Amino acid sequence: MRSAATTSSLLCTSHITGLVLAGGRGTRMGGVDKGLQLLHGKPLVQHVLERLAPQVGTLAINANRSQLEYARFGYPVWHDLEEGFPGPLAGLHSGLVHCTTDFLASTPCDSPLIPYDMVARLATALAEAKADAAVALTDGAHGRQRHPVCSLLRRSTQASLQAFLAAGERKMDHWFATLACVEVEFPDERAFCNINTGLELQRLEEEQ
Template identity: 80%
Template sequence: MSSPATAASHITGLVLSGGRGTRMGGVDKGLQVLHGKPLVQHVLERLAPQVGTLAINANRSQLEYARFGYPVWHDLQGDFPGPLAGLQCGLAHCHTPLLATVPCDSPLIPYDLVAHLYDALSASGAQAAIAVTEGVHGRQRHPVCSLLQATTRASLDAFLAAGGRKMDRWFASLDCIEVDFPDERAFSNINTGLDLQQLEAEQ
């Protein structure tokens, strides 16, 4: 098996910031500030050391996102069709064998997220690996925190063309492995202004 450093060079990282932010009043979630930095900056700083190249998927505020110094890719489809469109965008631009994805509103993602997903994917030969946690709400799947073989693009293109939108349904069509992580809090999403205030107060 490749060392983590060698493996990282074969992985493109993508931060998904292409949503509508409906539950936060329609604001661009990735640009909301936590401890003096935009949420997306927290995520970029955690993901950057784990991958070889890095980009942001955004459908608005592209100039603001470009200031972080990474390529900004917009969905191939219009009208904000959801996170699968962000994955499709990443796979379309990906020039490495693997694509790692994380959401812009999870500022506590583990520093070893990609390494664990990579180890599981390599050992199983699966097409995709997603993070899973056990907590107070039971077993939670986090499909937006994923590692994908670049060859899954054709499957996703066909799924979206047929009107598919649900992440769980598409992942269920793949050879997908679930990878357990011990810290449920690391995958917390900032979906509302209250979520942001609570995290600001906790740390």
């Protein structure tokens, strides 16, 4: 059984790198860079960075375009190691390759309401289950939903992910199914909302 000292060490933010995934095409938003779209006068990615920063020891952004704009937030910008916008798993792979901490916490750039305790709760569950990964789960109006992009991974999963991508696989749920993974339920479904379209962005602006 994992000792209290080991669990406490895991929860130390200095052992965790935070990664904001902003490497997509933004297809459903007309091809614009979603992370740079404004919500209440601030880019979506800035909302995410401000919520994630207190939860981790260091931060980075995964982006495949607009690198100069993302670099202005003051964090390293890591692009996918594969060409052609292969999806969020490629962003996670880049994060696992580049990070120097034992753990990588990820969240998408279009989820501006992520919980302030997300990483701590994922870390606690991962340690208690001796798992390789912990993912967020919600059970609300849209039923039970896993949010694998909001996850905490051991850096040691890098080799598994690299082999998965090399085999031509791209689906996040399929890769997480190969890991010792624990689900962590969060009470607020809305905290994990994704802004995929201009209409969704407008609605969130009006609601808050």
